Amino acid sequence: xxxxxxxxxxxxxxxxxxxxxxxxxxxxxxxxxxxxxxxxxxxxxxxxxxxxxxxxxxxxxxxxxxxxxxxxxxxxxxxxxxxxxxxxxxxxxxxxxxxxxxxxxxxxxxxxxxxxxxxxxxxxxxxxxxxxxxxxxxxxxxxxxxxxxxxxxxxxxxxxxxxxxxxxxxxxxxxxxxxxxxxxxxxxxxxxxxxxxxxxxxxxxxxxxxxxxxxxxxxxxxxxxxxxxxxxxxxxxxxxxxxxxxxxxxxxxxxxxxxxxxxxxxxxxxxxxxxxxxxxxxxxxxxxxxxxxxxxxxxxxxxxxxxxxxxxxxxxxxxxxxxxxxxxxxxxxxxxxxxxxxxxxxxxxxxxxxxxxxxxxxxxxxxxxxxxxxxxxxxxxxxxxxxxxxxxxxxxxxxxxxxxxxxxxxxxxxxxxxxxxxxxxxxxxxxxxxxxxxxxxxxxxxxxxxxxxxxxxxxxxxxxxxxxxxxxxxxxxxxxxxxxxxxxxxxxxxxxxxxxxxxxxxxxxxxxxxxxxxxxxxxxxxxxxxxxxxxxxxxxxxxxxxxxxxxxxxxxxxxxxxxxxxxxxxxxxxxxxxxxxxxxxxxxxxxxxxxxxxxxxxxxxxxxxxxxxxxxxxxxxxxxxxxxxxxxxxxxxxxxxxxxxxxxxxxxxxxxxxxxxxxxxxxxxxxxxxxxxxxxxxxxxx
Amino acid sequence: xxxxxxxxxxxxxxxxxxxxxxxxxxxxxxxxxxxxxxxxxxxxxxxxxxxxxxxxxxxxxxxxxxxxxxxxxxxxxxxxxxxxxxxxxxxxxxxxxxxxxxxxxxxxxxxxxxxxxxxxxxxxxxxxxxxxxxxxxxxxxxxxxxxxxxxxxxxxxxxxxxxxxxxxxxxxxxxxxxxxxxxxxxxxxxxxxxxxxxxxxxxxxxxxxxxxxxxxxxxxxxxxxxxxxx
Numbered sequence: 020x021x022x023x024x025x026x027x028x029x030x031x032x033x034x035x036x037x038x039x040x041x042x043x044x045x046x047x048x049x050x051x052x053x054x055x056x057x058x059x060x061x062x063x064x065x066x067x068x069x070x071x072x073x074x075x076x077x078x079x080x081x082x083x084x085x086x087x088x089x090x091x092x093x094x095x096x097x098x099x100x101x102x103x104x105x106x107x108x109x110x111x112x113x114x115x116x117x118x119x120x121x122x123x124x125x126x127x128x129x130x131x132x133x134x135x136x137x138x139x140x141x142x143x144x145x146x147x148x149x150x151x152x153x154x155x156x157x158x159x160x161x162x163x164x165x166x167x168x169x170x171x172x173x174x175x176x177x178x179x180x181x182x183x184x185x186x187x188x189x190x191x192x193x194x195x196x197x198x199x200x201x202x203x204x205x206x207x208x209x210x211x212x213x214x215x216x217x218x219x220x221x222x223x224x225x226x227x228x229x230x231x232x233x234x235x236x237x238x239x240x241x242x243x244x245x246x247x248x249x250x251x252x253x254x255x256x257x258x259x260x261x262x263x264x265x266x267x268x269x270x271x272x273x274x275x276x277x278x279x280x281x282x283x284x285x286x287x288x289x290x291x292x293x294x295x296x297x298x299x300x301x302x303x304x305x306x307x308x309x310x311x312x313x314x315x316x317x318x319x320x321x322x323x324x325x326x327x328x329x330x331x332x333x334x335x336x337x338x339x340x341x342x343x344x345x346x347x348x349x350x351x352x353x354x355x356x357x358x359x360x361x362x363x364x365x366x367x368x369x370x371x372x373x374x375x376x377x378x379x380x381x382x383x384x385x386x387x388x389x390x391x392x393x394x395x396x397x398x399x400x401x402x403x404x405x406x407x408x409x410x411x412x413x414x415x416x417x418x419x420x421x422x423x424x425x426x427x428x429x430x431x432x433x434x435x436x437x438x439x440x441x442x443x444x445x446x447x448x449x450x451x452x453x454x455x456x457x458x459x460x461x462x463x464x465x466x467x468x469x470x471x472x473x474x475x476x477x478x479x480x481x482x483x484x485x486x487x488x489x490x491x492x493x494x495x496x497x498x499x500x501x502x503x504x505x506x507x508x509x510x511x512x513x514x515x516x517x518x519x520x521x522x523x524x525x526x527x528x529x530x531x532x533x534x535x536x537x538x539x540x541x542x543x544x545x546x547x548x549x550x551x552x553x554x555x556x557x558x559x560x561x562x563x564x565x566x567x568x569x570x571x572x573x574x575x576x577x578x579x580x581x582x583x584x585x586x587x588x589x590x591x592x593x594x595x596x597x598x599x600x601x602x603x604x605x606x607x608x609x610x611x612x613x614x615x616x617x618x619x620x621x622x623x624x625x626x627x628x629x630x631x632x633x634x635x636x637x638x639x640x641x642x643x644x645x646x647x648x649x650x651x652x653x654x655x656x657x658x659x660x661x662x663x664x665x666x667x668x669x670x671x672x673x674x675x676x677x678x679x680x681x682x683x684x685x686x687x688x689x690x691x692x693x694x695x696x697x698x699x700x701x702x703x704x705x
Numbered sequence: 706x707x708x709x710x711x712x713x714x715x716x717x718x719x720x721x722x723x724x725x726x727x728x729x730x731x732x733x734x735x736x737x738x739x740x741x742x743x744x745x746x747x748x749x750x751x752x753x754x755x756x757x758x759x760x761x762x763x764x765x766x767x768x769x770x771x772x773x774x775x776x777x778x779x780x781x782x783x784x785x786x787x788x789x790x791x792x793x794x795x796x797x798x799x800x801x802x803x804x805x806x807x808x809x810x811x812x813x814x815x816x817x818x819x820x821x822x823x824x825x826x827x828x829x830x831x832x833x834x835x836x837x838x839x840x841x842x843x844x845x846x847x848x849x850x851x852x853x854x855x856x857x858x859x860x861x862x863x864x865x866x867x868x869x870x871x872x873x874x875x876x877x878x879x880x881x882x883x884x885x886x887x888x889x890x891x892x893x894x895x896x897x898x899x900x901x902x903x904x905x906x907x908x909x910x911x912x913x914x915x916x917x918x919x920x921x922x923x924x925x926x927x928x929x930x931x932x933x934x935x
Contacts, residue, residue: 183795188804199797200782 023090038081038092039067047094050103050132052110052217053169054082057273058178064110064169066132068102069094078102100136107137113148113192114218115164122160123219125232129167150195155185156203157688158210158278159221166196166220172212179275181409181429182206196220203692207402207673210281214264214274225285225685226262230254235261238596241583242272242280243334243576244680246501247381247401248585249276253284253577253596260284260577260596270382271589277402278689279673279680284577286683290560292572293601303570308602312616314569318552319534319617324351328523328532331357331514332539332557333503334677336581336593337640339573339606340505340514341633342621343538343556346610349619354532356516356523357509359543360669362465363473364499366515373650374477375510377404377586378495379460380645385410387496389456391449392421393442393480395464395500396668398428401586404500405429420449423466423666439467440661442479453487460496461489466668468499471521474658481653495650501586502669502676504576508584511637527551537563538606539573541678556609558599561678571613572603575679579605580626582633582640589645724812727781730770734787739769743791755792759802762788763809776853777818777875779810807860814856815849817894820873824862830869831883838887854895867911868904877902881914 022031023038025045032041037060042049052064062083069081070093078098093099111133118124150163168187173196176185182205184198198204213223235254242249242263249272254262263284265276295311296303306314319327329347331340340357347355358364364375379387384407397405405428411417412430419432422441435446445453453459461484467476481497483489489496501507509515516522524547526532535548539557545566555567558575576583578599584590599605604612607629614621623629634641674690675681691697735743746761763780766788771778780803789799803809810818821839823832836846839857849856865871868880872887879890881904893900908914922928 184797186797186801188801190805199795199800 021086021088021090023086023088023092025092026094032086036086038069038071038079038084038086038090041086041090042069042081042092042094049081049094050136051082052128052132052167053171055171055174055215058171058174058215061170061174064167065106066103066110066136068099068106070096070098070102103136104138107133108142110167111137111141112143112145113164114167115147117165117219121162121165121219122222122227123165123216127219128217148192153195153197154201154203155198155221156209157685157692158224158282159204159213160224160227161221163195163197163220165218167218168194168196169217170196171215171217172196172221175212175215176204176206176209178413179211179406179409180206180208181406182209185212205693207277207279207398208275208406210278211265211275223262225282229261230256236596238577238594239266240577240596241504241585241591241593242276243504243583243593244279244283244677245277245401245403246504246506246586247272247277247403248504248583248589248591249280249403250591251276251280255577255596258597258600259288270380271585272403273406275403275406279676279686282685282689283677283680283683285685286559286679286681287575287577287597289682289684290678291600291603292558292560292564292570293603294572295602296564296567296570298568303564303567308612311569311571312613315554315613316616318554318568319350322533325354326531326533327352327536328354328516328526328534328551329356329536329538330359330520330523330540330543331355331505331509332537332563333359333505333542334576334679335505335509335539335606336576336579336583337505337508337512338581338626338629338633339538339579339610340509340512341637342607342610342623342629343536344512344514345621345632346614346617346619347536349614349621350617354516354523354526355514356520357506357512357514358469358519359503359540360465360469361473361520362468362506363470363477363519364468365510366513366519367517368474369477369653369655371649371651371653372511372588373495373497373648374481374653375499375507376588376648377462377498377500378490378648378650379498380587381407381585383494384408384460384498386415387411387456387458387460388415388417389452389459390417390419391445391453391459391461391483392419392423392428392432393461393463393476394423394439394467394666394668395421395462396423396426396466396670397462397464397500398426399668399670399673400464400500400502404586418452420445420452423464423668426668437666438663439470439472439476439479439666440663442476442483442661445483450487453483453489456487458494458496459487459489460498462498462500464500464668465502466666469669470662470664470666472659472662472664474655475661477653478655478658479661481655490650495648497650499586504583504585507586507588508582508640511584511588511640524548537567539563539678542676556606557678558603559678559682561681563678571609572599572601573609574599574603574605578603582630584640587645588648590640590643592643724782727783730781730783733766733770733781733784735765736769736772739765747792756794756798759788759792759794759799760806762791763799763803767809774813776816777810777814777856779813807858813849816854817856817874819844819855819857820860820863821857822861822863822865822869822871822873823859824866826862826866827869827871832870834884835870835872835882835887838884839891842888842891844891855891865911868908880904881906881908 028045030044049067051067053061062080067081068078071079072091153161173185238253240253242251250266250268252264253260263281267274295306297306297314409430421432425434463480484497527547534552537555541561541563549566553567554569555564556571577596611621639646674686680686746758747755750757766784767778789796844855844857871880886905890900
C-alpha cells in the first residue's frame with residue numbers, strides 16, 4: 020500500500036494503483052483523454068502530465084506511472100501547468116475549431132479541458148490537417164478531422180466488445196482511425212464508442228444535429244430491450260426521446276448499453292397506437308374509450324372465468340402485469356401467462372425463484388472459471404452478459420464450453436455438440452473441467468427451454484449443476500439467461516398458467532378459451548388465437564393487433580413509472596420520461612377503468628396504491644436491488660427425455676426483437692446493413 | 706503499368722489507398738519457398754505468439770508478389786488478409802502494421818524501387834542534384850515510370866549520413882553519389898545491368914574520403930598504441 024503526497028495531501032492507495040488514481044483519491048482532478056477506467060492504459064494523449072518527485076526533472080504521464088511509496092506529486096505546480104498548456108496547444112493544432120457545428124459541443128472533454136487547462140489564445144496560423152470521414156455503419160457518424168487519436172474506440176472494440184474492426188492506420192501525422200476498409204462495425208455494443216470518444220470525431224448518426232445536451236430533459240430509466248435491465252438515461256425534448264445514454268451501474272451494465280438499448284427506443288415515435296380501436300364488420304375503426312370499454316363488456320358478457328385468458332408481453336412492467344392479473348383473477352380466470360415463447364421455467368415447472376433466475380449474478384459471472392452454455396447465444400440474447408463472460412475468459416482465463424450451433428461469441432469456446440441431449444452425457448473433458456472448477460457456471464438459454472422438452476433440459480441442467488457442485492454456499496452456478504425484460508417480473512408475480520402458452524393454444528383450439536387479453540404480447544404465434552375475442556393493450560401496432568377486436572392504446576416503458584426485474588432478480592424502478600401520445604394512457608389506469616366497467620373494480624385508485632398492493636403480496640418487488648437468493652431443489656418431475664430436435668437460438672435478428680425496435684429506423688437499417696449486408700444508397704451529403 | 710498516385714509524402718502507405726485492381730490477387734497462396742520461409746519465421750516465437758511474425762510474413766508476401774509480377778512487390782488487400790489468416794490475427798491488426806511501416810508498399814511499384822534520402826545531411830551533400838538527374842531521366846517522386854521500371858520515393862534518413870547523398874534501390878544502397886554516378890546507375894539498371902552497390906567514389910565504406918586520418922599505423926598491420934598513451 021504505497022503512501023504518497025499529492026499537493027501536500029497524504030494518500031494511501033492500493034498496490035498497483037497509478038499516480039492518476041492517487042491524485043483522484045486526493046480529490047485532485049487530472050485532465051485526460053486517452054485514459055479510461057474500463058480500458059487498458061495507452062498513455063498517448065499526454066494530457067495527464069504531472070510533476071513527480073523523485074524522478075527525472077520533467078513532467079510524467081500520471082495515468083501510466085505506478086504510484087510508489089514516498090512520491091511527491093504536484094498537480095498545480097508551474098511545471099504541470101506549463102505541460103498541460105503545451106499538450107493542449109499541440110492537440111488543438113490539428114483540431115478544427117468547429118464547436119458551433121459539432122454535436123459533441125457542450126459535452127466535449129476537449130472543449131472543457133481547453134477551457135480549464137489550455138492557453139487563452141492560439142499562436143498557430145499554419146494550415147491544419149484535414150482527414151476524410153470514415154464510414155462505420157448506421158450508428159456512428161464520423162468527423163475524423165476532429166480526432167485526437169486517443170485510441171479509446173480502438174481499445175474498446177478490442178477489449179470490451181471483442182470485435183477487432185477498428186484500428187489506427189498510417190503513422191505520425193498521417194495516422195487515422197478507421198474501421199477495416201471502412202466496413203460497418205458488427206458489434207452489438209458499437210454505440211458505446213460514441214460515449215467514449217472525448218471529442219466530436221465519433222458521434223451518434225441518428226442524433227446528429229438534433230439538440231444540445233442542455234436542451235433535453237434527462238430521466239433515469241431502465242432499458243427493456245433485453246433482460247439485463249441496463250441503467251440508462253432518456254434524453255427527451257417535448258414528446259420525443261432524442262437519445263438514450265447509459266448510466267453507470269457496476270453491478271449491471273458497468274457504463275455500457277447495447278445498441279438496441281440505445282437506438283431501439285427511437286421507435287417510440289413510430290407506429291404508435293394513439294387512440295382506441297374497435298373492430299366492426301371485420302374492420303378496425305377509431306373509437307372513444309367509452310365505446311371501446313362497451314365493446315369489451317359486450318365481448319366478455321356471458322363468458323365464464325376460465326374462458327378468458329391473458330398474455331403479457333416482453334416489455335411490460337410489474338405494476339401493469341399485477342393489475343392485469345388482478346383483473347383476470349377478479350373475472351374468475353387463472354389463465355394468465357407471461358411466457359410467450361413457451362419457456363418451461365417458473366410456475367408449475369419449477370417453483371423456487373432460483374429456478375428461473377440468473378443466480379450467479381451478472382457482475383460475479385466475471386469470476387467464473389468454467390462456464391457451460393446450453394443453447395444460449397449470449398452475444399445476442401444479452402450482449403452485456405457476454406462482455407462479462409469475455410472478461411472472465413480474458414482476465415480470469417475461464418474456459419467456456421457450449422452446446423448449440425456454433426457462433427462467434429467474441430471469445431474462444433469449446434463447442435461440444437448441437438444436441439441438447441449432450442447435457443446429460445457431457446464429454447469427459449468438459450465434465451472434468453466443470454467438476455474441478457471452483458466457480459463453475461451453467462447458463463441455459465431460452466432456445467433450450469422453450470422447446471417441448473424444455474422441462475427435461477431444465478431438469479438435466481439442475482442435475483448437472485448438483486453433480487458438479489455448482490451450487491455451494493456463496494456461489495450458485497445455475498443460471499437461466501432471459502431475453503425478455505418483463506419475464507422475471509411476470510414469473511415473480513405468478514403470471515403463469517399450467518401448461519403455459521401451449522395449453523392456452525390447445526384450449527383455444529378446443530373452444531374452451533373464448534376471449535384473450537394481449538398485453539403488449541407481439542412475439543407469439545397468433546394463429547391459434549385468431550378467432551378469439553381479443554383485446555390488445557399496448558403501444559405499438561405490431562403483430563399483436565392483427566386479430567385484435569378491441570385495441571386499447573397504452574403507455575410505453577418510457578411513458579410511465581414502472582418496475583422491472585432483471586434476469587438476476589434485481590428490482591429496478593424506471594421513471595416517466597415523456598407523456599404517452601394522443602389518447603394513450605398508462606396500462607394500470609386503463610385496467611382500473613376497465614374493471615369498473617366490467618363491475619369488478621380493482622382496489623387501487625393511484626399508482627402508489629397499486630405499488631402498496633404489490634408490496635403486500637410480493638414484498639421483494641417493493642425493494643429495489645437484489646433480494647436474498649432463494650435456492651432450493653427445483654423438484655421437476657415427469658419431465659421426460661430430451662428430444663433430438665435441432666437446437667435453435669431464440670433470436671433470429673438481433674436488432675428487431677420487439678415492437679419498439681422493429682419500429683426504429685436505426686434498428687431496421689442495422690439489421691439490413693450488419694446482418695443481411697444490404698447497403699442502402701449511401702447518403703450523399705454525409 | 707499505370708502510374709500510381711502517391712500522397713504528398715511520397716509514401717504509398719499514407720492512408721488506405723485506392724488499391725488498383727487487387728482482385729487479381731484473390732486466392733493468394735504461399736509458394737513452396739515462401740511457405741518454408743514463413744514457417745521458419747513463425748517457429749522463432751513461442752506457440753500462441755505467432756502474431757509476432759507479422760512483419761516478416763508481410764515482407765515474404767511482398768517479395769512473393771514482387772517475384773510474381775516482376776516488380777519490387779506490394780501488398781494487395783487479399784494478400785494482407787491471407788497473412789492475417791495465416792497468423793490468426795484480425796485483418797485490421799495486420800492492416801495497421803502494413804500501413805505503419807514505409808517498407809511495405811500498398812500500391813504497386815516498379816521493378817526498381819528507388820528511394821532517395823532527402824534528410825539534412827544528404828541534402829547538404831547534394832541530394833538535390835540526384836533528384837534533378839532522376840527527374841531528367843523521367844523519374845518523378847511518387848510515380849512509376851511508364852515502362853514500369855522505376856518508382857521514386859523520397860524518404861527520410863536511411864542511416865548513410867557519412868556517405869551522403871544516397872539512393873536505396875531495392876535492397877542495395879548506392880552512396881557518395883554525384884550527378885554522374887546517379888545517371889550511370891540509372892542507365893545501367895535500365896539496360897538490365899547491375900551496378901556496384903556501396904560508395905561510388907572509391908571508398909570502401911564510411912572511412913574518411915582521403916584515407917585514414919587517425920590510427921594510421923593500424924592500416925597496414927596491428928599496432929599497439931597503448932605505449933604511446935603513457
